[in-house]
Amino acid sequence: MDYRVNDIDRVIKNAINVMEESKYQIFEIAESAREELLKISRELESVMKETAETIDKVDQLELDYRRARIRLTEVSKDFIRYKEADIKSAYETATQLQLDLMVFREKEAYLKARRDDLQKRVKNVELSIERAETISSQINVVLDYLSGDLNQVTRILESAKNRQLIGLKIILAQEEERKRIAREIHDGPAQSLANLVLRTEIAERMLAKQEFRLVQDELIDLKRQVRKGLEEIRKIIFNLRPMALDDLGLVPTLRKYVQDFEEKTRIRTLFETVGREIRLPSAMEAGIYRLVQEAYTNAMKHADPTFVSLEITYQPDRVKIVVHDNGAGFHADLIEAKAKDSSHFGLIGMRERVELLEGRMEIESTIGEGTKIAIHIPVNAEQRKE
Known part of the structure; x- marks a missing residue:
């Protein structure tokens, strides 16, 4: 009997050592992922700022280009008031603005694609960190059990009533955590998203009057994404804990x-x-x-x-x-x-x-x-x- 106990003890100690090493490796992976998340977040912030500036620049160039074309039309029709030099200047100005507009539209499209890619990467890295933390937490639970008094655990497991009580407590703890998360999501992100939808609708109506079509399309797309996110969050709330x-x-x-x-x-x-x-x-x-x-x-x-x-x-x-x-x-x-x-x-x-x-x-x-x-x-x- 003592021989078997010693064998069990040795197996448990080996398992603990392996899990301790695995826990350290998971910690290193999580830390590396956090560093990558910080780097990507900074880049995303820079790209989003540059995207907003480029959108503003495109709007301004469109306005300037329309004015330049109107000016070119005016000077081309009135040969009495305007000389050839005026016509040439108006033409060159309109052409340059057209080229600038094309360049900045390409830049805007590139920055939007880059922004979307970075947002996906941020989401994937956050998911990796969450998984690593979950695995680390599970390893801690197992280590606590393995490091405890084996005889005491055996006595507890011999009682069917106590075994079920342990299961109920585990499930209760899980459900309490789900209720907490559901309350936080409902009071935080869900309310914020609802407010964003309202604000984008107001902005859409204002922009429609000024005919900034590109900005309006961007806001319409933003509203669609926000509504989709709001719907997903509501589904998450229900799945976490049906009231x-x-x-x-x-x-x-x-x-x-x-x-x-x-x-x-x-x-x-x-x-x-x-x-x-x-x-x-x-x-x-x-x-x-x-x-x-x-x-x-x-x-x-x-x-x-x-x-x-x-x-x-x-x-x-x-x-x-x-x-x-x-x-x-x-x-x-x-x-x-x-x-x-x-x-x-x-x-x-x-x-x-x-x-x-x-x-x-x-x-x-x-x-x-x-x-x-x-x-x-x-x-x-x-x-x-x-």
Whole structure:
């Protein structure tokens, strides 16, 4: 027994050393990405400033060129008042302004393309930093577990009730973080974007009167992008935490989700409940909602069904969730072997989420006949009181 403990201890120490090294490497990657982000941001700021100046210059050149052409027309028609030298001067001025206008329009197009490219690079680098920080955080969590008292962890894991409590606390922490982010996005970027849309509409009307077509087109494009961003942020807010889950409960929220799913995908749906509905702990309701959401998303992406049904059964000691589709189906016994396959990754994630709730998931699927996913989540009296 001592020999096995020593082996386990050695394996854990080796794993800790590897993770510590990986953590340092991830930190270096994140720092390098931050330096690159700072460099790109500075360049983007410079390009945006130069773009604005060039747009102003193009506007001014267009105005000057129109005036020069009017002047050239005037002197060309009146040979009494104007001499040949005046006509030549007006012609040269108009020609030079035309050339300058062409050059600055090319410069404007180049700067806009450069600006768009830099904005995409900034977004990609920010995403890389976020992923690196997420991985680093996950490694810290694993290191905390591995560095702790193995005997104590074993004793905790021997208790089914405590294991489920750990899962509920993890889910609750995740959902609290989602609610915080949802509030911040709603109070910050969403309000700012709405204000930007209003201001661009006002600017568009003002510019239309002065016939600055290029600037007007730019503002119209800006308004379109801002509206698109606002729509995406609102979707993010809903996906992070459906407000109805806290206010109305699990069943009404799922009923609304199923209805929205049918309207969006044109896939027929059916939602039924069996037994007397009871309110579950907030974390458990959130976990069940995410499971159903993942099941429907998987069916839409990979099964190509025409019908998806959801049935929730409330029993004295458990909640049963059944999602059934009539899609393409697959070999259910090969899921674990294909865990790295993107088409099965969602089911693996669902299984892990079910295990956090100390539940079990059963999958029945046949090629060409669809898939049935049954999830059993245990519920005890203490959880109902929370």
